[in-house]
Amino acid sequence: AATDAPPALADYLTLIRSANGVDGAAAPNTAPSVYPGSPWISRQLLRPDDRLRVFEMHSSDAPALIDTLRGDRLVKVTAGDGYAGLKASWPPPSRRGLALVDPSYEVKTEYAQVVDAVADALQRFATGTVAVWYPRLARRESETLPARLIRLNPKTGCMWRLMCGPECRTACSVLAWWCSTLHGRSPIRLGR
Known part of the structure; x- marks a missing residue:
């Protein structure tokens, strides 16, 4: 409940x-x-000085997302490749930022794209924070993704995973926060 x-x-x-x-x-x-969806939820959490950039790859989903967030001065929605969008807009002008990489993982190569995108984002903006959503599945790509992200910066990098429920032993959604340096606190308040 x-x-x-x-x-x-x-x-x-x-x-x-x-x-x-x-x-x-x-x-x-x-x-x-x-x-x-994560774009709407992200919008609800914005503060007045925050900005949200959203990229939607699927041409069938982009119009609804654009319509949902239309007219919001804090939000810019782009129909297109989020990996290219992250590269073009990172680091943000404010020099503070959180990127949520939330792909569909419809093709196995997307796991490698995620690792490449996080590596590039953190190289461009070392104090940025990247959150990656991925499904925890009995699939090699899903099982090795966390270790591949940690290897991007094993000495000072950090990762938190939020997994809910006993079903997470076999299949569930996972949100992993990854940053290149530990700034003294977790980006989320961790519960038990």
Whole structure:
């Protein structure tokens, strides 16, 4: 049940409920019917001085994403290759940034593309933070991805993985935060 979730996930679950038109206080155990996606969730978390760049590769999904975030002065949505977009826009003018690499992994070569993109991003902007979503599957590429990311900077790099539930031993979604230097704190509040 939603009320059994770790405190670190409370804000996330509140956002999911709000995207579904559900007041968490009134109906905390109501199952969501819609998952709004990482661009919408990211937008909800922006502060007034933050900016969000979103790249959508799939031509069938891009128009809906553009429409959802249209007119928002903090957000720029581009229909196109996110790897090229990250390279073109990183480092950001503010010299602070978080990149979420959230590919579909529809082809096996995408795992290598992710490693290359993270390596390039951190070479261009060593104090940046990169979050990588990947599915934890019984597939060699999925199993070796974390180690490949750590090898990018084994001495000072750091990685946190957020995996929820006992099913994560076999298959689940994983969000891995990776940064080239440990700045004294985790980018997320870790729960038990």
